[in-house]
Amino acid sequence: MARRWVLCCVACCVVALGGCEKSPATPSRSGFDPAAVESALATVTSVLGTPAMQSLTALSPQLIVAAAPAATPSALQTVACSAPARTPAIARTAALQVTSVIADSLFRHVIVYDTTARGYRVSPDTSGPAGGIRFVLYQVNSYRLPTVPLTPDGWLDLVDESAGGALQVRSQVSSGASGIASYLIGLSGTRAADTAGLSGTVTDGAHTLSFRDSTAGAPVAGTLATQVTVSARVSDSLDGFRLDMYAARIMFDPFDYNDTLDFTFTSAAQTIRLVGAISTYCLLPSIGLTVELNGTTYATITNGGTTPNVTLVGGQPATADESQALLDLKDRQDQLFVWLGALFAPARALLP
Numbered sequence: 001m002a003r004r005w006v007l008c009c010v011a012c013c014v015v016a017l018g019g020c021e022k023s024p025a026t027p028s029r030s031g032f033d034p035a036a037v038e039s040a041l042a043t044v045t046s047v048l049g050t051p052a053m054q055s056l057t058a059l060s061p062q063l064i065v066a067a068a069p070a071a072t073p074s075a076l077q078t079v080a081c082s083a084p085a086r087t088p089a090i091a092r093t094a095a096l097q098v099t100s101v102i103a104d105s106l107f108r109h110v111i112v113y114d115t116t117a118r119g120y121r122v123s124p125d126t127s128g129p130a131g132g133i134r135f136v137l138y139q140v141n142s143y144r145l146p147t148v149p150l151t152p153d154g155w156l157d158l159v160d161e162s163a164g165g166a167l168q169v170r171s172q173v174s175s176g177a178s179g180i181a182s183y184l185i186g187l188s189g190t191r192a193a194d195t196a197g198l199s200g201t202v203t204d205g206a207h208t209l210s211f212r213d214s215t216a217g218a219p220v221a222g223t224l225a226t227q228v229t230v231s232a233r234v235s236d237s238l239d240g241f242r243l244d245m246y247a248a249r250i251m252f253d254p255f256d257y258n259d260t261l262d263f264t265f266t267s268a269a270q271t272i273r274l275v276g277a278i279s280t281y282c283l284l285p286s287i288g289l290t291v292e293l294n295g296t297t298y299a300t301i302t303n304g305g306t307t308p309n310v311t312l313v314g315g316q317p318a319t320a321d322e323s324q325a326l327l328d329l330k331d332r333q334d335q336l337f338v339w340l341g342a343l344f345a346p347a348r349a350l351l352p
């Protein structure tokens with residue numbers, strides 16, 4: 001009788017709940033915590049989203065000084081007046097002769113935005129850092145240009161710490177009395193083809209992210225395109241998560257580029273990895289990514305109608321929370337790629 005009662009209970013459980021155990025078709029859902037992913041990504045957004053960091057990211061391509069680094073004048077003149085592809089030997093020689101990144105004549109100068117010229121210029125203000133220069137950062141509009149009238153919301157200090165033939169720049173982003181980011185940049189090569197290393201921290205006052213990155217940029221032979229390869233790690237010790245990224249981007253123009261990526265989110269409870277490629281034509285992406293959860297293939301991300309499709313192994317669609325977390329993780333990879341490039345750009349622009 002007792003045995004019959006147990007069997008009856010089991011049957012009722014199967015009928016009422018569709019089975020007391022998870023369906024064999026979705027075993028991989030176990031271990032995926034979308035809320036934890038979203039929480040970590042919200043921290044990254046907050047740290048990288050301070051006004052000064054947003055301004056730096058937007059204005060980075062314009063943070064350029066017309067003066068050249070200290071080097072043999074004749075060699076630099078040759079590089080400046082000749083196409084790099086026609087004079088590779090001279091370009092390499094000039095790069096080797098550079099002993100500092102920032103010209104002595106620029107030390108302490110503050111670089112400000114000129115609304116008439118629509119670009120940065122060296123001002124007579126010499127309240128900048130000893131051994132370096134200061135760029136004023138401004139609030140930006142939707143076109144990633146300073147709003148008018150100009151409204152400063154921070155500054156970027158670049159201090160030359162080159163020594164023994166190694167080119168190094170200490171970068172400090174500040175707003176008021178608060179330090180936002182501090183990082184060291186090691187550089188080599190020229191603006192046409194360079195390698196660089198980056199390490200430091202950035203904070204929003206509550207969380208501090210540590211990051212390190214190595215990057216290389218060079219023209220793609222036989223084309224007008226350039227390729228930038230990035231290998232980076234961003235981590236938050238407070239919440240115990242880490243983002244690891246390898247990405248190679250071939251850029252044809254601002255609207256057309258191809259990305260090959262390997263991006264991993266790691267926490268104490270889960271590891272999520274996105275691997276594949278995204279080809280962008282006229283800013284419209286074609287997506288082909290595989291998602292791994294804790295070392296096992298979990299889903300794919302492919303093109304959809306209005307948003308990309310997230311499909312679990314076995315063909316079933318992901319839940320709304322699962323899809324959103326994975327798509328946000330994909331988007332954050334691209335944002336980190338752009339952000340890390342923005343940290344490098346002002347120092348890289350000082351190369352010959």
